[in-house]
Amino acid sequence: MKAAAFDYTAPTTVQEAIHSLNSAGDAAKLLAGGQSLLPMLAMRLARPSLLVDLNRIKGLSEIHRKDGHLLIGAMTRHRDLETNQTIRQVVPILAHMAGHIGHVAIRNRGTVGGSIAHADPAAELPLAMTVLDARFTVQGPKGTRTLAPDQLFVGALTTSLAPDEVLTAIRVPIPSSSTHSSFLKLARRHGDFGIVAVLVVVELDKEGRYEDVRVGLGGANPVPVRARAVESMLVGEKPSETVVAAAAKAAVKEIEPSSDVHATAAYRREMVEVLVRRTLLAASELH
Amino acid sequence: MAKLPITLKVNGRKYAADCEPRKSLADFIRQDLGLTGTHLGCEHGVCGACTVLLDGSTARSCLLLAVQADGAEITTVEGLANGGDLHPIQQAFWDKHGLQCGFCTSGVLLTTLELLKENPNPTDEEIRDRLSGNLCRCTGYQFIVEAVREASQRVQDSEREPAQRAIAR
Numbered sequence: 001m002k003a004a005a006f007d008y009t010a011p012t013t014v015q016e017a018i019h020s021l022n023s024a025g026d027a028a029k030l031l032a033g034g035q036s037l038l039p040m041l042a043m044r045l046a047r048p049s050l051l052v053d054l055n056r057i058k059g060l061s062e063i064h065r066k067d068g069h070l071l072i073g074a075m076t077r078h079r080d081l082e083t084n085q086t087i088r089q090v091v092p093i094l095a096h097m098a099g100h101i102g103h104v105a106i107r108n109r110g111t112v113g114g115s116i117a118h119a120d121p122a123a124e125l126p127l128a129m130t131v132l133d134a135r136f137t138v139q140g141p142k143g144t145r146t147l148a149p150d151q152l153f154v155g156a157l158t159t160s161l162a163p164d165e166v167l168t169a170i171r172v173p174i175p176s177s178s179t180h181s182s183f184l185k186l187a188r189r190h191g192d193f194g195i196v197a198v199l200v201v202v203e204l205d206k207e208g209r210y211e212d213v214r215v216g217l218g219g220a221n222p223v224p225v226r227a228r229a230v231e232s233m234l235v236g237e238k239p240s241e242t243v244v245a246a247a248a249k250a251a252v253k254e255i256e257p258s259s260d261v262h263a264t265a266a267y268r269r270e271m272v273e274v275l276v277r278r279t280l281l282a283a284s285e286l287h
Numbered sequence: 288m289a290k291l292p293i294t295l296k297v298n299g300r301k302y303a304a305d306c307e308p309r310k311s312l313a314d315f316i317r318q319d320l321g322l323t324g325t326h327l328g329c330e331h332g333v334c335g336a337c338t339v340l341l342d343g344s345t346a347r348s349c350l351l352l353a354v355q356a357d358g359a360e361i362t363t364v365e366g367l368a369n370g371g372d373l374h375p376i377q378q379a380f381w382d383k384h385g386l387q388c389g390f391c392t393s394g395v396l397l398t399t400l401e402l403l404k405e406n407p408n409p410t411d412e413e414i415r416d417r418l419s420g421n422l423c424r425c426t427g428y429q430f431i432v433e434a435v436r437e438a439s440q441r442v443q444d445s446e447r448e449p450a451q452r453a454i455a456r
Contacts, residue, residue: 001330007288008308008354031352038350039331041309051308055355079344103420104401105338105345190419 003041010053014060014139014166017052021164022141024050030166031055032075032114035106060113060168063087070094070172074113078125079104081112090174091132093181093199097124100183103191113167121156122193122219124185130224131199131216134172140165153223179203179212182282184275186219188262194219195263198275202283210234210284215247215276220255220268227254230276239284248277293357297322298366306353313337315353316363324364324393328422335421338394339363345401364393367400375441376400385434387425395421399435403442411436 011017021028029048031037032055040046054060060075063084070091072081081087081098088095101107101115101124115125116136129136130149138145141164152159161167175181181201185194197218205211213234215227230251237243257268290305297320304319311330316322316339328336330349337349340362367374373381376399386392395418402409402417409417414435415428423431 002314003309003311005288005307005309008291008352010354031355034350034352034355035332035347038311038352042311042330042349051352053355103335104417105335105347105398105420106332108341108344109346109350190416 001042003038004044004047006041006048007050008053009050010056012056012058014057014168017054017057017166018139018141018164020050020052021166024163026163028052028163030117032117033077033110034114035102035110036114036118036120054166061111065090065174068174070174072112072170072172074111074116074167074169076112078102078107078110078112078115082107091172093183093201094128094132094172097128097183097199100124100185100194106191112170116152116170117159117161117167119153119155119157119159119223120193121222121224122195122197124194124197124218126153127197127199127216127218127224129170129172130226131201131214132172132175134170136167137169137171138165139168146171149224156222158222175201176203180283180285182279184279186271186275193262196220196257196268196271196275198272198279200276200279200283202280204239204284207238209236209238215251215280217251217255217272217276220257220272222256222258225254227251227276229254234280239280239286241281241286244277244280244284244286247280248273251276291354291357293354295356295358296360298362308352308354310353311349312339312341312351312353312356312361313348315356316348316361319353322363322365326390326393328390333422334391335394335398336391338397338421340397340401345398362397364396367396374400375445376403376435376438379438379441380431380434383430383434383437385426385431391421391423391425395423395431399438402435403439407443408439409435 009020028050031051031053060073062073064071078098078101082095136147136152154160179201183199185197187194199216201214203212213231215230217225230247252269252273257265259265292305294303316325326336328334332347332350339348414432
């Protein structure tokens with residue numbers, strides 16, 4: 001349970017980091033919070049020849065509000081996302097979801113960019129960013145590009161980031177103040193990865209009908225899923241137990257869960273239906 | 288790769304050493320500094336037995352490289368007592384039998400320290416919530432929770448003392 005040997009560098013700028021990655025070909029890994037990478041190194045599931053430590057680069061962990069968006073530096077720690085007053089005021093669901101990541105000691109080190117770049121199917125932040133329709137700023141040797149969630153998340157633990165690219169910032173549109181959000185994560189123990197997780201964001205029109213609905217499913221598919229068919233089915237409807245139950249049933253068709261040591265695919269399907277029903281009821285203010 | 292030089296403060300004392308990049312902070316603390324109060328339970332970030340304070344905040348030392356701690360201030364369990372005097376949290380654990388084998392205890396004490404700094408009067412639920420990242424196989428947590436409750440009282444009392452002494456003069 002000890003890591004294989006590797007070289008190590010701690011650049012002080014993003015450009016230096018990109019250069020180090022680029023020189024190593026495929027063989028380097030970025031070190032951000034280390035809460036996912038170090039276990040992999042210890043178990044020798046990853047054997048990079050070079051670690052490029054991002055922790056000495058200044059200016060990557062700021063949180064700003066600008067033009068109806070939140071700009072979040074990729075090295076922002078989960079604990080800061082959880083406790084930041086601006087986030088708690090304008091996108092409280094994001095702070096709430098960050099608080100579900102592991103335990104405080106993990107959140108003190110783990111980073112927003114790290115979680116997103118690691119792209120664990122059960123992780124909270126990839127799900128949040130998918131539902132909130134965030135944009136990811138990625139820097140590489142050829143310059144800077146911006147990716148939408150469905151362009152970044154391509155498979156389980158797989159993103160479209162090139163080996164010499166660095167995710168530097170996340171831009172989150174601030175939801176209107178008339179939206180209601182609900183997040184539920186199913187885990188056997190507090191702090192575990194979710195078996196499945198659901199995030200819904202709902203806006204009702206003046207007549208109390210669904211105007212805008214976003215339904216995000218996590219842990220039940222290689223990448224976080226926006227249940228678009230469910231969302232279309234709800235728009236224009238008046239919230240009710242029946243409508244919500246039908247939506248929850250339909251959500252199951254939009255995922256392709258796997259079986260693993262934690263749960264079977266069948267159990268995940270069943271639980272997605274349960275969590276979608278509960279989150280829709282909560283967000284639609286039906287209890 | 289050749290060893291890299293690091294300097295860091297541990298429990299207020301400065302250390303300088305050379306170590307391989309792949310060496311975890313936990314192994315460095317235990318092997319190079321001889322501070323074996325920090326324990327290795329799982330070495331993949333799940334059990335909390337390796338918990339230390341890094342620049343004042345809890346961190347799993349098995350998930351940090353020693354080279355990352357260059358320039359940092361670390362507190363381990365050995366840094367809690369003041370000479371021969373136990374820290375109020377340690378004293379509370381002693382009095383309330385908040386440990387059996389002690390393997391998880393160093394991590395629990397530092398997690399408790401951070402909890403009480405942030406939340407001086409936690410409820411039982413808040414205590415259990417915070418301790419869910421420290422796995423204990425012996426106690427069933429009941430006496431740990433009571434010890435933390437007691438500790439919260441003792442920490443507040445110890446903080447009040449200097450002020451009371453000043454008034455008495």
